[in-house]
Amino acid sequence: MNTVPAIDGRDALLIVDVQNDFLPGGALAVAQGARIIPAINRLQELPFGRIVATQDWHPRGHVSFMADGTPAPDRWPEHCVAATWGAAIADTLAQEHVGLVLRKGMQPGIDSYSAFRDNDGEHDSGLAPWLVACGIRRVFVCGIALEYCVRASALDAAAAGFDTFVLDDVCAAINDDRRDVHRMLRDGGIGIITARDLMEGN
Ligand code: VGL
Ligand code: ZN
Numbered sequence: 001m002n003t004v005p006a007i008d009g010r011d012a013l014l015i016v017d018v019q020n021d022f023l024p025g026g027a028l029a030v031a032q033g034a035r036i037i038p039a040i041n042r043l044q045e046l047p048f049g050r051i052v053a054t055q056d057w058h059p060r061g062h063v064s065f066m067a068d069g070t071p072a073p074d075r076w077p078e079h080c081v082a083a084t085w086g087a088a089i090a091d092t093l094a095q096e097h098v099g100l101v102l103r104k105g106m107q108p109g110i111d112s113y114s115a116f117r118d119n120d121g122e123h124d125s126g127l128a129p130w131l132v133a134c135g136i137r138r139v140f141v142c143g144i145a146l147e148y149c150v151r152a153s154a155l156d157a158a159a160a161g162f163d164t165f166v167l168d169d170v171c172a173a174i175n176d177d178r179r180d181v182h183r184m185l186r187d188g189g190i191g192i193i194t195a196r197d198l199m200e201g202n
Contacts, residue, residue, distance in 0.1 A: 001117050003086075003201075004047050004180070004193070004200070004202070005138065005165070005193075005201075006201070007046040007048060007198065008049070008202060009048075009110050010049055010135055010136055010137040010138065010140050011049055011132055011136065011138045012048060012050040012052060012134075012136045012140065012149050013044065013048045013052070013140050013141075014052050014054070014115060014141045014143075014153060014157070015040060015052065015053040015057050015093070016054050016115065016142065016143030016149045016170055017080075017143050017149050018033075018036075018037065018040065018089060018090050018093045018143050018144060019055060019056060019080055019086065019088060021087065021091060022080075022144040022145065023090055023144075023199035026086055027055050027079040027165045028076055028077055028079040029080060029087050030145050030173070030174055031103055032093075033144050033172040034090075035131070036142065036169075036170045037054055037090060039169065039170045039179075039195050039196070039199075040093065040094075040143075040195070041092075041093065041102040042064045042199060043100075043142070043170065044094055044155055044202050045097075046099045046198070048097075048140075049098055049134060049136055049143065050100065050134050051097045051098050051100075051198075052098070052099065052115070052127070053075060053095070053098045053100070053101050053102070054091060054097050054102045054103075054104060054115045054153070055080075055102065055104070055127065056079070056103075057080060057103035057104065057105055057106055057119060058079070058081055058082060058087075058099075058106070059079050059106065060081055060110070061144065062078075063106070063109050063111060064111040065077070065078045065112065069113075071091075073106055073107065074119075080105070080183065082103075094114070095104055101111055102125060102127060104125065107123070109166075110123070112125075113148050113151075113201065114149070114152035114153045114156045115127050115149075115156070116153065116154060116157065116160060117192075119152075122154050127164050128157075128161075128162075131162065136162065137162065138162055138165070139154075139164045140165045140198075141157065141164065141167065141171075142168050142171055142173045143172070144171070144173070146166075146172065146178065147181050148171035148174075151184060151185060154167070154185060154188070154193055155167050155184075155185070155190070158189045158190050164188075164191070165190065165191040166185055166190055166191070166192050166193075167194060167195055167198065168182075168192050168193070169195050170194075170195040171195055
């Protein structure tokens with residue numbers, strides 16, 4: 001049995017891309033996206049030192065949009081266009097404890113799955129040093145989509161030196177089979193736990 005981490009002010013919760021376009025009715029809906037929101041709201045009552053929400057926030061014509069509807073790797077239907085309804089954080093997500101909303105994917109020519117950097121690895125968001133300045137040692141990640149923005153953010157949190165955990169039951173995944181992504185996360189030194197265990201142990 002893994003012991004459940006006791007949450008305190010040195011812990012951060014990173015809520016990835018809980019936005020209308022990734023929920024039922026959105027342009028890039030991930031099944032079960034809506035189902036995770038009540039548990040993420042309960043989680044935010046734990047004494048995290050910082051709660052950060054990310055927001056996918058693209059200019060029109062962004063490089064990640066499929067030009068002609070043809071599927072291709074890392075190309076998606078137009079989604080999360082800056083300042084549209086689809087880009088808004090779900091209004092059912094509690095936000096009173098969210099201390100930072102971090103927007104990403106704003107450069108027309110490069111995407112950013114990770115909250116920490118753009119996909120080219122060259123543009124850093126400044127999130128890691130900000131968390132360090134806030135005294136954060138551990139990062140707990142939840143949200144949408146497990147295989148893309150959650151995975152990239154968690155791997156970068158671990159690479160930046162934070163003890164990192166993915167809260168699997170409050171992540172919405174594109175694929176039903178999570179084994180591959182779990183393996184990639186574990187290979188990155190990330191712990192896979194559940195919000196349910198965290199709530200019961202705290
Ligand atoms: C995401 C695809 C495109 C995500 C964002 O939030 O996982 N996926 N943009
Ligand atoms: Zn996107």
